[in-house]
Amino acid sequence: MAANAFGAAIKRREDPRLLTGQARYTDDFTLPGMAHLAVVRSPYAHARIKGISTKKAAAMKGVLGVFTGRDMKDAGFGGIPCAWVVPGSDTKTPAYPPIAIDLVRYAGNAVAIVVATDRYLARDAAEAVEVDYAPLPVVTDAEKATAKGQPQLHAEAPGNQCFHWKVSGGDVEAAFRSADVVVKERIINQRLIPNAMEPRAALAQYMSGAGELTLWVTSQNPHIVRFLLSLDTGIPENKIRVIAPEVGGGFGSKIPHYPEDAMVVFASKTLGCPVKWTETRSENYRSTIHGRDHIQDVEMAAKKDGTIVGLRAKVWANLGAYLSTASTGIPTILHGLMLSGAYEIKNIHEDVYGVFTNTTPTDAYRGAGRPEATFMVERLVDLVAQKLKMDPVEIRKKNFIPPFTDGHPVATGLVYDSGNYIGALEKALQMLDYPGLRRKQVERRKKGELVGVGFSTYAEICGLGPSQVAGAVGFGGGLWESAIVRFHPSGKVNVFVGISPHGQGEETTFAQIVSSELGVPVEDVEIFHGDTAQTPMGWGSYGSRSTPVGSGALMGAIGKIKEKARIVTAHLLEAAVEDIDYEDGKFFVKGAPAKSKTIQDVALMANVAWNYPSGLEPGLEASAFFDPSNFVYPFGTHIAVVRVDAETGEIKLERYVAVDDCGRVINPMIVEGQIHGGIVQGIGQALWEGAAYDENGQLLTGSMMDYVVPKADGFPVFELGMTETPTKVNPLGVKGIGETGTIASTPAIYNAVMDALAPLGVGKIDMPLTPERVWRAIRSAKPGK
Amino acid sequence: MQYPVSITVNGVPRKHPVEARLLLVHYLRETLGLTGTNVGCDTSQCGSCTVLLDGKAVKSCTVLTVQADGAKITTIEGLAKNGKLHPLQDAFWAKHGLQCGFCTPGMILTACDLLAKNPKPTDAEIRHGLDGNLCRCTGYQNIVAAVREGAARMAKA
Numbered sequence: 001m002a003a004n005a006f007g008a009a010i011k012r013r014e015d016p017r018l019l020t021g022q023a024r025y026t027d028d029f030t031l032p033g034m035a036h037l038a039v040v041r042s043p044y045a046h047a048r049i050k051g052i053s054t055k056k057a058a059a060m061k062g063v064l065g066v067f068t069g070r071d072m073k074d075a076g077f078g079g080i081p082c083a084w085v086v087p088g089s090d091t092k093t094p095a096y097p098p099i100a101i102d103l104v105r106y107a108g109n110a111v112a113i114v115v116a117t118d119r120y121l122a123r124d125a126a127e128a129v130e131v132d133y134a135p136l137p138v139v140t141d142a143e144k145a146t147a148k149g150q151p152q153l154h155a156e157a158p159g160n161q162c163f164h165w166k167v168s169g170g171d172v173e174a175a176f177r178s179a180d181v182v183v184k185e186r187i188i189n190q191r192l193i194p195n196a197m198e199p200r201a202a203l204a205q206y207m208s209g210a211g212e213l214t215l216w217v218t219s220q221n222p223h224i225v226r227f228l229l230s231l232d233t234g235i236p237e238n239k240i241r242v243i244a245p246e247v248g249g250g251f252g253s254k255i256p257h258y259p260e261d262a263m264v265v266f267a268s269k270t271l272g273c274p275v276k277w278t279e280t281r282s283e284n285y286r287s288t289i290h291g292r293d294h295i296q297d298v299e300m301a302a303k304k305d306g307t308i309v310g311l312r313a314k315v316w317a318n319l320g321a322y323l324s325t326a327s328t329g330i331p332t333i334l335h336g337l338m339l340s341g342a343y344e345i346k347n348i349h350e351d352v353y354g355v356f357t358n359t360t361p362t363d364a365y366r367g368a369g370r371p372e373a374t375f376m377v378e379r380l381v382d383l384v385a386q387k388l389k390m391d392p393v394e395i396r397k398k399n400f401i402p403p404f405t406d407g408h409p410v411a412t413g414l415v416y417d418s419g420n421y422i423g424a425l426e427k428a429l430q431m432l433d434y435p436g437l438r439r440k441q442v443e444r445r446k447k448g449e450l451v452g453v454g455f456s457t458y459a460e461i462c463g464l465g466p467s468q469v470a471g472a473v474g475f476g477g478g479l480w481e482s483a484i485v486r487f488h489p490s491g492k493v494n495v496f497v498g499i500s501p502h503g504q505g506e507e508t509t510f511a512q513i514v515s516s517e518l519g520v521p522v523e524d525v526e527i528f529h530g531d532t533a534q535t536p537m538g539w540g541s542y543g544s545r546s547t548p549v550g551s552g553a554l555m556g557a558i559g560k561i562k563e564k565a566r567i568v569t570a571h572l573l574e575a576a577v578e579d580i581d582y583e584d585g586k587f588f589v590k591g592a593p594a595k596s597k598t599i600q601d602v603a604l605m606a607n608v609a610w611n612y613p614s615g616l617e618p619g620l621e622a623s624a625f626f627d628p629s630n631f632v633y634p635f636g637t638h639i640a641v642v643r644v645d646a647e648t649g650e651i652k653l654e655r656y657v658a659v660d661d662c663g664r665v666i667n668p669m670i671v672e673g674q675i676h677g678g679i680v681q682g683i684g685q686a687l688w689e690g691a692a693y694d695e696n697g698q699l700l701t702g703s704m705m706d707y708v709v710p711k712a713d714g715f716p717v718f719e720l721g722m723t724e725t726p727t728k729v730n731p732l733g734v735k736g737i738g739e740t741g742t743i744a745s746t747p748a749i750y751n752a753v754m755d756a757l758a759p760l761g762v763g764k765i766d767m768p769l770t771p772e773r774v775w776r777a778i779r780s781a782k783p784g785k
Numbered sequence: 786m787q788y789p790v791s792i793t794v795n796g797v798p799r800k801h802p803v804e805a806r807l808l809l810v811h812y813l814r815e816t817l818g819l820t821g822t823n824v825g826c827d828t829s830q831c832g833s834c835t836v837l838l839d840g841k842a843v844k845s846c847t848v849l850t851v852q853a854d855g856a857k858i859t860t861i862e863g864l865a866k867n868g869k870l871h872p873l874q875d876a877f878w879a880k881h882g883l884q885c886g887f888c889t890p891g892m893i894l895t896a897c898d899l900l901a902k903n904p905k906p907t908d909a910e911i912r913h914g915l916d917g918n919l920c921r922c923t924g925y926q927n928i929v930a931a932v933r934e935g936a937a938r939m940a941k942a
Contacts, residue, residue, distance in 0.1 A: 011878055018886030019874040021821015021861035025887065028820035119815075120806065197825045197833060197887040197921050248823070248887030249921050281826035503885030503922050673881045676924030704830035704919070712915040712925040717908075741924075 006516035009669035012508045013522070023246040026201035026216045027278045034203070035064055037267055037277040038122035039260065040112040040129045041286065042104035045140070045358040045697020046151060047133040049102055049111060057114055057128040062121035064271050066129060068112050069099035072266050078232040080259055082323035083224070083476035086332045089163035091354070091474075094154035096322040098232070098259035098266075104133070105153050105321035106358050107697050108286025110259055115267045115275055138697040142318035142355040143295045153321060153356040162319055162354040163328060167336040169411030170347030175310030179301030183383040188766045189372045191293035191318065191691040192684075193285055193701070194365045195709050198248020200288055201278040204264035208272065212239045217261055219244040219530075220254045220500055221540020224477060226532050228257035228325070233265050244530040247502030251681070252364030253288050254502070255542050256325035260287070282703050290691055291365020293318035294331065294372045300380040301347075306388055306395045310347040311339055313376065319354050320361035326475075327363045328354055333473045334369030334461065334543075340410035341377035342421040342459040342635055343399040348411045358697040364542060366681055367742045370460045378456045378747035382754070386763075392455045392751070393429065397422060400457070406728065407630075416459065416633040417727045417735075420661065424723050425457055428637040428659040431721050437641065445759060450644040451654075454752025455637065458744045462736040463548035463632035463729065479545070480627035482536035483553040485514065485561055487620035489607040491600030493518075493525045495557075498538010499550040500530045504738060505670040506546050510554055512666055513732070517558045518599050519585015536623060544736020547666070548632045548729070555731040556624025564620060565602040571613040572597055572605065632727050632735035636660035638679070638744040640752040649775030651687060651753055653714065658744065659721040662737040671737050672720055678741020679718055684710045685742075686749035690768045708768075757781070790854040794819070795863025803850045810834045810845035812853075813860060821861040821890050825919070832918030835891035836860050842898035844917070861890035864897075872938035873897060873931070882931030884922035892918050896932045905936060 017023045054066035080096040099110045112129045116122035137151040144150060145160040153160055176182060196218075203216040213235050219225050222242035230237040247254060260277050267275040279287065294317050301310040317331030336350045367374075385395040401408055403420040410416060437453060444451050464470070467478035482498040493514060499506060511525035528534055538550070562582060569587035570577040573595060581590050588596035602620065605611060609618035641655040658675060665671050688708035692700040701707035726733030746767075753769055754762070760781040765773050787802035794817060801816055813819045813836070824846055825833030834846040837859035864871040873893050876882070883889040892915065899906065899914040906914065911932045912925070920928060 012881065015878045015883060015886070016870075018883055018889055019861075019870065019877055019893070020865055021819070021890055023886055024820065025823065027824070028814075030815070030818075119811070120804075195919075195921050197831065197885065197919065198823065199825065247885065248825075249885040251921065278824075281828065281831070505884070669881050673884060673923060673927060676926045677884065677922045678924070680924035681921070703828045704826045705828050709830075709919050709921065710925075711919065712912040712929065715912075715925060718924070718926055 005512040005522050006666055008512065009667060010508065010512065010522060012505050013511060014505065014507045025198055025246045025248055026203060026218050029203055029216055031205060031274040034274040034276055035115050035117055035271065036119045036122040037264055037275050038114045038126040039110045040114065040126045040131065042100065042107060042109045042111050044104060044133050044135050045107040045138045046136040047104050048136060049100065049104060050132040050134050052112055053130040054112065056130065057125040060125040060128060062117040063125045064115045064117065065267065066112060066114050066125065069097050069101035072099055073097065073101065075266060075270065076234050077262055077266050080257060080262065081228050081231050082325065083228060084326045084329040084474055086163060086165055086328050086474045089165040091163040091328055092154065092157040093323055094156050098262040106360055107699060108360060109321065113263050113267065115271060138358045140357050140359050140693040140697050142293065142316040142357055145355050145357045146316065146353060153358065157356055160356045162323065162356055165332045165336065165352045166350065167412050168349045169413060172310050172312050172347045172349040175347035176301045176312065179309055180304040181384065181387050182299055182301045183380060183387055184299045185380060185383060187296040187298060187376055187379065189292045189294040189296060189375055190767050192291045192365055192689050193691050193707055194251045194253035194288065194291060196249035196251055196253055199279045199281055199284045200254065200258065200260065201276065202261050202264045203274060203276040204268040205274040206265060206268040213265060214241045214243065215261065215265065216243045216245055218247050218254050220247065220250040220502060220542050222500055222530055222532050223498060223537050224540055225257050225261060229261060229265065232262050241533040244500050250502050251366040252291065252368055252542060255364050256289055285702050285707065286360055286699055289324050289363040290320065290360050291362060292372060293362055296376055298376050298380055300384055302384045304388065306390050306398045308343060308345050308384065308399050311345050313339065313350040315350065315352045317352055317354050318357050318359065318362060320359045321356060322361050324361040324363035327361060329473065329475060330364055330369040331372065335373045337412045337414050338370055338373040338461055339377060340412055341374060342401060342457050344401050346411055359693060367739045370739065370743045371682065371746055374456065374458045374460065374743050375747045378458065378751065382751050393434065396425065396455065396457050414461065415630065417630050417729050418725050419459060419633060419635050420723060420725045421457060421459065421635055424635060424659045424661055425637040427721050427723055428639050428657050431719055432639055432657050450646055450756040452642050452752040452754065452756025454640045454748045454750065454755055456744045456748035456751065457637045459633055459635040460740060460743050461631045461633055462544035462739060463628060464543035464545045465631045466629060467627050477539055479539055480625055481549040481553040482538045482623065482625045483550065483557045484536055484621065484623040485557040487603035489604050491524065491603045493520055494528060495525060495554065496528045496535045497550055497554065498536050499546040500541045501546055502541065504541065504546060504674065505667065506550065509547060509666045509670060513551055513554055514558065518561065520599060544738040548734050548736050549626060549628055551732050551734060552626030552628060552730040553624050556626050557622045560622035560624060561620060565599055567613055567616055568602045568606055569597045572611065628729050630729045632729050634660065634662045634735040634737060634740050636740060636744060638748040640748040642749065642752040642756055644753060644756045644774060646778055649771035649778060651769060651774065653716050655719065656716055657719045659723060660737065660740050661723045661725050663726045663735040664724060664733040665722065666734065674737045675720060675741045676718055678739060679745040680710050680715065682742040682745030683749055686746045686767055686769060688768050688770065788851050790850055792853050793857045795859060805849065805851055807850045808846055809848040809850050809853050812850040813845060819860050819862050823887050823890060825887065830919065832891045832895060833888050835894045835918065837894055837897060840901065842895045861893065864893065872942060873935035876935035876938055877931040880927050880931040880934050882923065882928045888918060888920045892920065892928060896935060900936050900939060904940060908933065
């Protein structure tokens with residue numbers, strides 16, 4: 001039944017092509033005469049380029065050209081633009097040449113490119129490019145980089161400071177003076193490597209006759225790439241077609257417009273043939289953005305009864321060597337504004353220092369700023385509870401914002417849309433049998449077992465967002481969405497959307513929406529996305545915005561289709577338009593449902609226009625744009641139960657309960673899938689993942705052999721529950737669910753491990769909680785502390 | 786220097802002269818145009834490029850084409866027969882065992898090998914058996930469910 005498609009766990013419509021190998025990712029495309037590009041990258045993290053000799057490489061078999069940064073500059077190619085400059089922060093935006101000129105600032109920085117007839121030959125020649133470097137001193141730690149006497153990355157950013165941003169609400173000084181207890185912690189929210197399974201790739205075809213460019217690229221937002229590419233290549237936006245074909249995961253790492261996009265365009269334009277670049281995984285680890293990397297000094301103030309009265313923090317955010325597309329917005333807007341979490345914290349102050357270092361640029365990685373906020377808040381809440389000898393549940397209940405449906409302001413200036421934090425917590429506690437679990441914990445502790453329970457009762461911000469707010473916070477674009485709904489004479493439907501999903505399943509959920517709203521079978525709806533020549537302008541898929549914002553546009557277009565269908569039906573049934581009703585896929589005269597027209601009847605007549613209202617445009621197609629009135633704020637409770645092996649430091653996950661609330665659910669199967677994946681990524685940060693640099697700026701975790709991407713082994717079956725608190729921000733009452741798992745799970749696991757180790761007096765271990773670190777902490781613990 | 790190879794891919798005999806260093810995955814993707822096999826890493830960790838070589842799961846990014854001379858290769862394109870999905874493909878669909886789909890071909894072919902050796906694996910055995918294949922989207926829970934479901938369907942077939 002079409003009307004029931006909303007809320008149904010129907011199988012995904014995108015899967016058959018993915019299951020059979022018919023899907024086409026960027027590297028799968030081969031064009032006639034296509035050449036391959038390889039990038040020569042700096043082995044030094046900071047060095048002056050004294051000279052580059054391309055002669056030997058240029059003479060090698062199959063080589064079509066070898067180019068440097070200066071060649072690109074001379075051809076009129078500009079720097080990679082930074083698309084987010086946070087206001088009121090004195091942000092410095094130093095030049096980011098796609099290929100380094102004079103100076104390299106991180107290991108992996110491009111210094112030259114080689115184009116050859118074959119992938120292998122391009123790599124051979126890349127190795128023959130001779131670069132003469134004069135190494136310079138290196139700094140990789142963000143806090144250290146701001147100290148006196150440290151190496152300087154950019155002349156315009158003294159002390160390597162890109163910006164100093166502040167957020168303040170209430171009176172923090174007074175709150176701390178009035179407090180009974182204050183807890184302090186230094187948190188290292190470590191650098192992570194996104195690891196989308198598909199490495200990045202870009203294929204450019206420049207047609208000089210028409211001056212037209214087509215770029216196939218692994219992107220989460222082809223329209224943004226087109227816009228930015230027009231700025232640095234000088235090719236007019238209307239002559240550029242950007243296609244994000246099948247995209248193999250992104251997690252934020254495929255938001256940015258990267259130097260390699262410009263390189264393939266330059267090479268194609270210069271050599272007159274299509275040029276493709278596909279990164280290797282080792283290259284990906286150095287040249288695709290990283291995430292997180294905060295040093296946080298945090299304090300929380302509370303009353304004896306557990307009431308939290310203030311939060312104060314100072315953060316050094318490592319931005320890497322250059323500003324990636326959205327990097328400055330992540331540790332500010334998406335982090336600092338969320339410091340109230342799910343709690344009523346009236347007084348908040350944070351200083352964030354954005355710092356340049358000799359490392360790979362950082363940008364949005366799943367959660368992007370919110371994991372760094374949530375971990376901070378959830379950890380400090382636990383520390384206050386510990387100090388006051390309160391149960392972590394009790395302190396959370398005491399400080400939760402009470403249930404609300406119509407907006408709730410917090411100290412940082414945001415207005416949360418809707419929430420029922422206590423509801424999600426109660427449900428999770430029930431699923432867990434919390435009292436029973438604590439009783440068992442006492443018994444097991446008596447036997448010497450190290451078992452712990454950890455909580456994360458998060459609220460996050462997503463569904464980015466109102467465009468006026470985007471403008472006010474310095475984002476260089478809008479954040480509305482768009483959709484076109486087109487009915488064919490046969491009653492089949494094509495929908496074209498500005499979002500660009502890459503695994504999240506909107507080809508299914510959006511078809512479900514069309515189906516349930518218009519009475520069309522789900523199978524009759526095809527969703528098109530990811531091609532700027534085919535789809536309306538839209539801002540793409542990130543910040544868990546595709547469904548909350550994109551569905552708003554879709555609903556707008558559906559509304560227009562329904563309006564037109566009423567007019568056509570009124571004409572066909574010889575009735576007044578205002579007398580036409582719609583229900584369950586049928587348009588009929590009020591009170592006379594026996595004589596009716598389906599949307600397919602209307603589609604046929606509108607497309608042939610034989611018997612048609614005079615003056616009405618033929619065709620049944622509508623487009624709509626939607627700009628939400630606010631962000632959406634999903635929330636929930638995640639609880640982890642862990643056991644620590646005192647002998648080996650190994651952590652075993654015994655149970656994991658997650659109750660998430662993303663408003664109304666369109667497809668519960670897809671929502672659960674998003675949560676599963678998110679949880680594992682967050683657990684990865686808590687237990688295994690972490691990018692490490694040595695003192696020379698060499699990435700020690702430079703391949704999948706050295707950086708731990710979670711494997712199938714070692715996870716319990718996640719126990720999922722849901723509550724449903726709709727939002728009024730969009731027509732369907734839906735919130736994003738793409739990032740909640742990652743935001744919630746890291747502190748839940750961490751708090752559980754600390755609970756397990758509490759009897760030993762271990763209160764802190766820096767993430768990731770590897771067996772070695774845990775073992776060392778246990779060994780050096782002072783029981784009873 | 787080119788070396789002649791004869792390889793049967795998805796039941797079709799193929800003959801090509803290839804360079805000694807040509808990786809099997811590039812032979813499949815670029816010489817034969819079978820782009821369903823994906824390349825996700827360069828250190829044999831991710832398993833995206835897994836294919837069956839004489840029935841055994843191998844990472845085709847770590848096999849030279851010349852090493853596969855005389856072998857029978859099955860790629861993801863060769864699993865569905867007469868337009869009908871293989872029970873494992875169908876199970877991955879039914880259990881939402883994929884999101885972006887990039888790891889899926891390798892995951893399914895590894896599962897084929899796993900079920901050939903152990904037709905009724907426990908969940909723990911499935912998780913252990915998939916350790917050489919990384920997925921960043923699904924959190925594995927639905928992949929494990931899909932392999933379990935695939936095993937049940939294959940037992941009935």
